[in-house]
Each structure stands twice: as structure tokens, then as C-alpha cells.
Amino acid sequence: MGLKKAFTSSLEDVIEKAGGCAVVDGGFATQLERHGAAINDPLWSAVCLIKQPDLIKRVHLDYLEAGADILITSSYQATIPGFLSRGLSIEQGELLLKKSVKLAVEARNSFWDALKVTPDHRYNRALVAASIGSYGAYLADGSEYSGCYGPRVDVDKLKDFHRRRLQVLVEAGPDLLAFETIPNKLEAQACVELLEEQNVQIPSWICFSSVDGENAPSGEGFKECLEVINKSNKIHAVGINCTPPHLIQSLICKFKELTSKAIIVYPNSGEIWDGKAKRWLPAKCFDDENFECFATIWRDSGAKLIGGCCRTTPSTVQAISKVLKGQSQ
Numbered sequence: 001m002g003l004k005k006a007f008t009s010s011l012e013d014v015i016e017k018a019g020g021c022a023v024v025d026g027g028f029a030t031q032l033e034r035h036g037a038a039i040n041d042p043l044w045s046a047v048c049l050i051k052q053p054d055l056i057k058r059v060h061l062d063y064l065e066a067g068a069d070i071l072i073t074s075s076y077q078a079t080i081p082g083f084l085s086r087g088l089s090i091e092q093g094e095l096l097l098k099k100s101v102k103l104a105v106e107a108r109n110s111f112w113d114a115l116k117v118t119p120d121h122r123y124n125r126a127l128v129a130a131s132i133g134s135y136g137a138y139l140a141d142g143s144e145y146s147g148c149y150g151p152r153v154d155v156d157k158l159k160d161f162h163r164r165r166l167q168v169l170v171e172a173g174p175d176l177l178a179f180e181t182i183p184n185k186l187e188a189q190a191c192v193e194l195l196e197e198q199n200v201q202i203p204s205w206i207c208f209s210s211v212d213g214e215n216a217p218s219g220e221g222f223k224e225c226l227e228v229i230n231k232s233n234k235i236h237a238v239g240i241n242c243t244p245p246h247l248i249q250s251l252i253c254k255f256k257e258l259t260s261k262a263i264i265v266y267p268n269s270g271e272i273w274d275g276k277a278k279r280w281l282p283a284k285c286f287d288d289e290n291f292e293c294f295a296t297i298w299r300d301s302g303a304k305l306i307g308g309c310c311r312t313t314p315s316t317v318q319a320i321s322k323v324l325k326g327q328s329q
């Protein structure tokens with residue numbers, strides 16, 4: 001095992017310290033945009049790794065102040081092929097991936113250190129989860145919400161896509177790995193196989209998107225999607241992200257039947273991403289009050305990790321934290 005870091009803490013510890021249900025942060029890209037970042041770009045929020053790293057740290061601090069127990073890094077759409085197509089070298093791309101973890105760790109550490117002068121604070125020391133967006137996120141065509149990767153994409157292609165980024169992110173030393181917005185069974189299988197192949201020791205979660213509240217976006221049932229995940233001891237939590245809030249409760253109930261792993265949910269605001277126009281289409285939008293009410297229901301239905309995804313903000317996370325921890329921070 002070697003020397004244990006003074007702060008080594010598992011996902012399970014954080015859930016326990018948070019009182020049984022930990023708070024994940026909220027829409028990362030959304031908060032970047034609220035600070036003025038322009039992310040209409042094939043790299044989406046990851047463009048700020050190149051242009052505005054200080055803003056990334058600011059967003060992480062916003063979510064820590066709001067009460068997040070877990071920060072998700074800025075690497076959702078950061079990939080080596082994506083950086084190469086911007087004219088950067090492999091080495092520069094790898095440095096940017098490492099920087100995504102470093103920025104979140106620095107934000108977490110400085111926030112935690114600053115709390116030393118107020119010993120009666122109610123914050124937990126947050127964990128940093130390195131975001132690994134789906135292949136569909138990299139394609140930047142909205143296919144993380146359709147699961148349609150075409151007939152030429154097989155499990156080996158997906159593993160090849162994910163391999164180097166995974167290795168670099170693991171080397172950067174996050175507390176967790178967050179596979180996000182996975183739209184089909186094939187990609188879940190690729191992620192699980194890679195974690196085994198690389199013998200990754202950092203605990204992971206895998207989150208699917210869903211558009212109908214029943215199945216993965218590909219149309220595959222979650223029963224078959226979860227089969228491969230359930231067999232892996234590298235995956236510590238499984239759930240749903242970037243999906244409208246009104247679909248979440250029944251998905252939690254479904255997942256409860258299908259897995260004994262911790263269930264994680266971090267829905268979006270209910271708006272729908274138009275992958276072609278690259279904008280959010282107004283739909284039934286859920287505000288912080290809805291989230292406060294939903295979060296209690298989701299916790300009571302069995303979720304152990306709750307947060308927000310796209311178009312949610314620090315005030316959403318503050319509302320979730322307040323209701324789950326019975327306090328105002």
C-alpha cells in the first residue's frame with residue numbers, strides 16, 4: 001500500500017460525512033458562461049483550459065462555497081485529438097488534461113485551508129472527480145444524448161479513444177474518476193474494460209444520460225447496460241447525469257432494482273441541448289425550489305450522491321446542500 005496520504009478519503013467516507021447523501025457540484029460549463037466565458041467551440045468548456053484557467057478555478061470555488069462535497073474537473077470535452085485539431089502537440093494536450101485536475105485540487109485545497117480560521121464551519125473537505133466525457137461529447141454533435149455512434153464504432157475504437165486521456169488523468173492524481181453522459185452499453189463496456197486493463201486504483205462512477213426516463217439514449221435498457229458495470233469492483237457508483245429532473249425519481253427506483261452500487265444523480269435544468277445549433281432549447285425548466293424538493297425525494301428513493309448538471313448553478317447546489325444537510329452554509 002505504501003504511505004497513506006493524510007487526507008486519503010473514499011467516496012464512501014464522503015457520503016458518510018455528508019450524513020448519508022453527498023452533494024456533487026453543478027453545471028460547470030454553465031457557471032463558466034455566467035462568468036463571461038465563450039464556449040461555443042468544439043472543445044466546449046475545455047477551451048477555457050487553454051484560454052482562461054483562472055476562471056476554471058473561480059467556478060470550482062463558487063461550487064465549494066455553495067456546499068459541494070465533490071468537484072468535477074473541466075476535462076469533460078478535453079481530449080488529445082480535440083487539442084491536436086487546435087494545433088497543439090500531444091505533450092501540450094496532456095499538460096492541459098493534468099491542469100484540469102490541478103486547478104480543481106488547488107481550489108479545493110485553498111478553500112479548505114481558508115476554513116481553518118473558522119473551526120465551526122459545516123463544510124466537508126471536497127473530493128476531486130476527473131471528468132471523462134463520452135465519445136459523443138468529443139464528437140460535439142449532441143450524440144451523448146442519442147447514443148448513435150454509427151456502425152463503425154466498436155468497443156476497441158471506444159477503448160482507444162478513452163485510453164490515453166484516462167492514463168493522463170489518473171497520473172494527475174484525482175480522488176475519483178467521473179465517466180459522464182454515457183449514452184449506450186458499448187461505451188459503458190469500453191470504460192469498464194479499460195479500468196481493468198489499466199488496473200486503475202482510483203474509484204470511478206459511471207453516469208448515463210437518458211431522454212425518455214426509461215432507457216439509455218441508444219434505446220438499450222439499463223438492465224443490460226448495468227450488467228457489465230455490476231461485475232466491476234472499480235466502479236463505486238452508477239447513475240444518471242444531464243437528464244431532466246422529472247425523469248430522475250423513476251430512474252433511481254429502476255437502478256435500485258438493478259444494482260447494489262451507490263446511486264448518483266445530477267440532472268440538468270430540464271432544458272434540451274440542440275447539438276446542431278449548439279444551444280439550449282427552452283423546455284420545462286426546473287428552478288432551485290424544485291431541486292430542493294426533488295433532492296429530498298431522490299435521497300429518500302435511495303440516491304447517495306446528488307448534484308446538478310448543465311444549466312444548474314451554485315445556487316442550485318446551495319439549495320441541494322441546504323436541504324440534504326439541514327443547514328444553510
Ligand SMILES: C[S+](C)CC[C@H](N)C(=O)O
Pocket residue numbers: 041042044077136137138139140141142144181242273275278310
Ligand atoms: C453536455 S453537452 C451540452 C456538451 C456540448 C456538446 N458535446 C457539444 O459540443 O455540442
Ligand SMILES: N[C@@H](CCS)C(=O)O
Pocket residue numbers: 026027028029030045072073076131180181242309310
Ligand atoms: N461536467 C460537465 C458535464 C456536462 S454534461 C459540466 O458540468 O460541464
Ligand SMILES: [Zn+2]
Pocket residue numbers: 241242268309310
Ligand atoms: Zn450536463
